[in-house]
Amino acid sequence: MSTSNDNSPSDKKGHIEHAGATDESIQRVHAILLREQDEPKEGFTPMPLFLLGFISAMIFLGSVYFVQNRGDFDPLVYDTRYDAEAAKAAASAPKALTPEQIIAKGKVLYNTCASCHTPSGMGVPGAFPPLAGSEWVNGSEEVLVRILLHGLAGPVTVKGSIYNGNMPAFGPGGGYSWNDEKISQVLSYVRQEWGNTGTAITAERVAEIRKLEASRSKPWSEAELLPLEKR
Ligand code: HEC
Known part of the structure; x- marks a missing residue:
């Protein structure tokens, strides 16, 4: 019978299964990761200036394009035989009296x-x-x-x-x-x-x-x- 003692700490130590990470090491890493993050803020963040400028420019350019291409809202503008000059002349010509x-x-x-x-x-x-x-x-x-x-x-x-x-x-x-x-x-x-x-x-x-x-x-x-x- 050997004198070995199954209950001796030294013996036990030799058989401890080593986990990949200990609880402490996980907590330590988490602490580091959390520290790297920005503090969460309350309220809202203002719209980025670039986006505001871009949208404004789009609205402005859209308006300019619209005004230049609205065709005076005349449905005949899309008629290929439509002659804007002739139509203008006819509109300003005196109408024949009855x-x-x-x-x-x-x-x-x-x-x-x-x-x-x-x-x-x-x-x-x-x-x-x-x-x-x-x-x-x-x-x-x-x-x-x-x-x-x-x-x-x-x-x-x-x-x-x-x-x-x-x-x-x-x-x-x-x-x-x-x-x-x-x-x-x-x-x-x-x-x-x-x-x-x-x-x-x-x-x-x-x-x-x-x-x-x-x-x-x-x-x-x-x-x-x-x-x-x-x-
Ligand atoms: C200042 C006065 C006066 C005015 C204004 C006048 N007339 Fe006369 N008209 C006369 C006289 C006078 C005679 C006759 C001429 C003659 O004796 O040769 C005459 C003759 C005529 C005649 C031929 C004769 C007849 O009676 O059919 C006609 C048509 C006529 N006038 C139409 C008109 C019209 C239309 C107007 C308006 C745009 C007009 N007159 C304005 C004085 C006038």
């Missing part, structure tokens, strides 16, 4: 005539001939436009009565200098008012006759106009 609007404008313009020919168009016997029922008003536009452009002087027969006065020129050189539109409007008005039966006269027709008579400077006489009336 016949009713032309008559309405002529009625206002007639106030100028009414001082002589009277508001009822009946004229003043012996001084101003009538426009209501007048053969000149209801007759050829060739003649009527010429009377307005350069005036009328000397004896003239209207509805069987002879007048001898001076009808002022409303065209070039006269005191009024009305344009083609105004002359066409007032004549279109008088030709359908007071039971008159004349047709409307366009500004284009007035312009043509104005051109034809560009060299004329004196008022017409009845003798000059009567042959034109039959044309």
Whole structure:
């Protein structure tokens, strides 16, 4: 029997199983690792300046791009046949008036005539001939436009009565200098008012006759106009 003692510490020591790490060493390493970390903080961290700047720049550049490419929110912009210049010109061009609007404008313009020919168009016997029922008003536009452009002087027969006065020129050189539109409007008005039966006269027709008579400077006489009336 050996003297060895199974319970001796020295013996025991020799048989201790060595773990990879002891409790103390684990705790020590953890302490080190924890010390390396930042202390946890409360509250929030402000947005990094770079990110704020980047987002702001994106919003700004996006706005600039949008404004430059919005196409005025016009759905036709995506039409390949769309011509922006032509569309702009068409929008700013004066709109053609309806016949009713032309008559309405002529009625206002007639106030100028009414001082002589009277508001009822009946004229003043012996001084101003009538426009209501007048053969000149209801007759050829060739003649009527010429009377307005350069005036009328000397004896003239209207509805069987002879007048001898001076009808002022409303065209070039006269005191009024009305344009083609105004002359066409007032004549279109008088030709359908007071039971008159004349047709409307366009500004284009007035312009043509104005051109034809560009060299004329004196008022017409009845003798000059009567042959034109039959044309
Ligand atoms: C300052 C007065 C005066 C004004 C304003 C005047 N007229 Fe006359 N008008 C006359 C006179 C006078 C005659 C006759 C001329 C003559 O005797 O040769 C005449 C003749 C006429 C005639 C031919 C004869 C007839 O009675 O049909 C017509 C048409 C006419 N005027 C239309 C007009 C129109 C339209 C206006 C307005 C844009 C106008 N006149 C403004 C004085 C005026």
